[in-house]
Each structure stands twice: as structure tokens, then as C-alpha cells.
Amino acid sequence: MMVECINGCGGMAATHYEGVEIDVCGCCSGVWLDFGELTQIVEIRGAAWSENVVEKVLTSLGGKGVPVKERERELTCRVCNNALPPSNYQSNSGIIVNACPDGHGVWLDAGELEKLQIFMERWQDIAARDADKHQHLLRQIEVDYADKKSKGLREGPAYFEVINIFINRVISLME
Ligand SMILES: [Zn+2]
Numbered sequence: 292m293m294v295e296c297i298n299g300c301g302g303m304a305a306t307h308y309e310g311v312e313i314d315v316c317g318c319c320s321g322v323w324l325d326f327g328e329l330t331q332i333v334e335i336r337g338a339a340w341s342e343n344v345v346e347k348v349l350t351s352l353g354g355k356g357v358p359v360k361e362r363e364r365e366l367t368c369r370v371c372n373n374a375l376p377p378s379n380y381q382s383n384s385g386i387i388v389n390a391c392p393d394g395h396g397v398w399l400d401a402g403e404l405e406k407l408q409i410f411m412e413r414w415q416d417i418a419a420r421d422a423d424k425h426q427h428l429l430r431q432i433e434v435d436y437a438d439k440k441s442k443g444l445r446e447g448p449a450y451f452e453v454i455n456i457f458i459n460r461v462i463s464l465m466e
């Protein structure tokens with residue numbers, strides 16, 4: 292069954308990616324990930340990137356906030372039809388993701404899934420190599436998370452699930 296692309300173009304087809312079935316648009320190459328699928332993909336680390344690709348992605352990353360053109364888009368959740376607010380992944384990755392506030396899933400534009408994976412993998416590698424140096428940042432992530440939770444801010448469970456896994460992994464590397 293073809294599902295309409297929420298980016299307003301063609302139909303989306305189920306595709307196997309690192310063992311996870313995800314929906315990819317044949318027209319804009321955007322990706323819809325159901326709740327939990329991003330976590331699975333980040334956990335798997337199945338893809339091997341060439342150094343060129345990694346270099347290119349890492350130099351393109353960074354930057355706070357969400358650009359105006361991203362805020363003006365009107366993407367809606369495939370499940371609940373509510374708006375998918377854009378957010379800057381991990382607050383300063385520069386990767387803008389659109390996650391359902393009720394955690395149904397996340398929309399990624401073409402190339403963003405790859406960027407997310409490279410960003411997370413690099414982070415994990417750096418944390419593993421130089422754990423002491425990153426304890427401060429790790430604590431900051433935990434404080435930010437606790438703060439967001441206490442204020443009842445919702446950014447979607449999938450978003451926090453990934454951060455939690457990330458935190459747990461870094462903690463286990465430090466032990
Ligand atoms: Zn599309």
C-alpha cells in the first residue's frame with residue numbers, strides 16, 4: 292500500500308534499512324520513522340561510511356536554533372495529524388528533525404538519517420576515547436533532560452529515548 296508523503300509529494304514505500312523497515316519517499320527521499328525506529332537504527336551501527344562522507348557530514352554539522360524556513364513548513368504527523376514541530380537535534384547538531392509531540396514518529400528530510408547516524412557514532416567514539424573530558428557535557432545533558440521533564444516540555448518520547456540510550460552508553464564506557 293502506498294502512503295502519501297507528508298512532505299506533499301509522491302508516495303512512500305517501505306524499505307529495509309539496517310534491518311529496520313522504514314518508509315522512504317520515492318520523490319523527495321524523505322524518511323518517516325515510527326516510534327522507536329530511530330533508536331533501533333542508531334543502536335545497530337550497521338552502515339560503514341567512507342571517510343569522505345564522514346568528513347563532509349561532520350564539517351556541515353553544528354549550529355543552534357531552527358532556521359525560519361524550517362519553522363514555516365507545515366508538516367503533519369501521519370498518525371495523529373498534529374503539527375510536527377522542527378527541533379535542532381541534541382540542540383546544537385544543526386540537524387533539524389520534525390518529531391510528533393505525542394511520539395508517533397519523526398520526519399527526516401533526504402540525507403538527515405545519515406547525518407544523524409554519523410553525528411551519534413562520532414559522539415560515541417569521542418566519548419569512549421576521552422571519557423573524562425566529556426563528563427561535564429554528559430552531566431549537562433542529564434541536567435537539561437531533568438529540567439525539561441520537570442517543566443513538562445514534550446519533544447516526543449523517541450527524542451528522549453535516543454538521548455537516554457546515548458547517556459547510558461557513555462556512562463557504561465566510563466565505568
Ligand atoms: Zn516526498
Ligand SMILES: [Zn+2]
Nearest residue numbers: 368371391395
Ligand atoms: Zn502524532
